[in-house]
Amino acid sequence: MKHQRVRDLMSDAVVRVQRGTPFKEIAHLLLEYDITAVPVVDEENRPVGVVSEADLLQKMWGGEPDGSAEHAEWSRASAGKADATDAAGLMTSPPLCALESWSVVDAARVMARHRIKRLLVVDGDGRLAGVVSRSDLLRVFLRTDRAIRTEIIEEALVKALGLAPSSVQVDVAHGHVVLSGRLPAHVSAPLLEEHCRSVDGVVAVEFRPAGEADAEGPAAVGS
Structure with a gap:
């Protein structure tokens, strides 16, 4: 199946800074654009x-360890951030990035693995092209049932499995697919x-053999 690509769902309006951008300017941008x-x-x-x-807030508490070994290790890894005055000193590097050509499945897998809410998106030359978030990826579940049904028939039944379009009945309701035949x-x-x-957009799939489907038909009509 051909999943939607990150380029189709990402936002290309990305606020960005450079290494020399001052601390206060970064704080102002986060507040002005309501971004994290x-x-x-x-x-x-x-x-x-x-x-x-979180990087900016280290300026408040100074990055002092609380006595726990786990916190001390984390504090040492980011010790310079409490004293940093620009993006170069504050940033976490290297950043996790997705390619424009990635499928939504690829992006979702990376987000889940690293427990992050968004990914920077780069083009084939590694330049920043946009950003994609969890909410962007969830938009695939807003596809209409008709669009899902059409893709299942054309791509799954006919193209992938070589079946006739009418060989299997396909019903879709709220992303739930029921196949019978x-x-x-x-x-x-x-x-x-x-x-x-x-x-994309399928929530669940259920196959009902022809005999089972026929048996359930009268019951459904009489209910």
Whole structure:
């Protein structure tokens, strides 16, 4: 299946700073644009780091350890941030970035693995092109049931599995896909379900063999 690409969902209006941007200017940008972090780029617009609210707040408490071994180790790793006066000293580097060509699945996997809410997006030359967030990725679940059904029939049934469009009945409601019919010997129900789950916007997939579907039909009509 052809998942949507990061370039289709990202925001290309990105507030950015350079290494020499002063502390107070960064704080002003975060407040003015109601954002929690800002990318740091070099002279060629390539991301070199990220400055977050947490980085700025170290100025308040000075990065002093609280006595725990875990906190002391973290404090040593970011000891210079409490004394930093510009983006170069405050930023976390290198930044995690996604390519414009990544699928939404690729981006979601990286966000989950690193427990982050957004990714910087770069083009093929490594220049900052945008930013994609968790909420951006969730937009794939706003696809209409009709669009999901059409893609399942055209991409999963016909193109991927070589089935006739009418060989399997496809019903979609609120992203829940119900498949019913008789499958040829070379196509198993788990394989069909797997292809359908890979369609963007699908929430759940259920296959009902022809006999089961026929048995449930009268009950549904009489209810």
